[in-house]
Amino acid sequence: MKSIYTAISILCIYLLLTGCVKKEILDEIYLIESIGFDHSKEKSNKGMIVGTILYPIYQPDQPPKNKTLTAEAHIKKSVLQEIQLQSANPIVTGSMEIVLFSKELATNEGVLELIDPFQRDPAVGSGLYLAVVDGEAKELMEGNYGIRGNATYFSNLIENNIKNEDLPKTNLHKFLFSYYQKGQTPFMPQLKRISKEKVLLNGICFFKHGKIVHTISPQEMFFFRLLVDKYSNGLHRVKIDEGEAAIRSIRSVHRFKLTNRFPKEVTVQIKVHGIINEYTGTKVTPKVIDSLQKEFEKEIDEECKKLIESFKENKIDPIGFGHFMKTQIRNFDLTDWTDSQFQNLIVKLEPDVTIAEAGVIE
Incomplete structure (x- = not known):
């Protein structure tokens, strides 16, 4: 009997608690999927930030419509407040997929003050993507990319390049970890609008004190990933005298070793495994494979050092x-590291390339 009373009491408490949860009907709110920040173009509004939110309007049996609202303010929270004045429904951040920063803004003003509210917002997940826009964020967001909505397109573009191409793992959590971690610099992918229906991942931007100080090209991204992340599936082309080979299914790992303390010396061991998927020469012989391995190792050594x-x-x-040095040397001082x-x-660099087999030959 006592157990029945206990069960009834627990049920009543559960019902009371669920009754306290704020209800929100999807058709009566705007779920922000992306927000972008630019500099104000108006001379009278110098120092103001242009914020643009992107939200979908769902329709029966049709792709979602991409809708944007824009406002100017000094800080991110004020931007949302200003946008709310234009909105017929409440604006909710619980569906955020990506935050975009124009390169001009990220270079001149920095992004830390704009990122800070997102890490404090319990409705925003740490897997949120951050990206720099080579151009204006507002212009990028006003395109029409794919049938699942622009924000989903942006996040899928980044996710695909992490899984299958040359972009190292990146999100809000990793950016903040690198920023607060002494002895490491944060980075973001860079997106560029090609047309109203096409977007290109055209580099990686590196930050110091929250501002962009350096950018690498897509051609350099492969070697950067070898140094900071591992490959589970990649592609790279290698040229030798006999022809050119496309090496696919690349898997890689890297390891740091402190090989000298005075002067300080670090050896980076990079192991790469792959298969030849395409080859423009006549025949893939053991000699050709050996030449490709040596040329690939030489290329890794030269490009990574650059x-x-x-x-x-x-x-x-x-x-x-x-x-890494901090983990190897007791009481290591990082004050003037960079x-x-x-x-x-x-x-x-100690690159070690192994080409296991050959696939299609042209």
């Missing part, structure tokens, strides 16, 4: 050498 030198020149450390110590760090 990247590291460019990071030193810009006084950033997106690879995380400083964080400005001084990183410049003197000797980095050696």
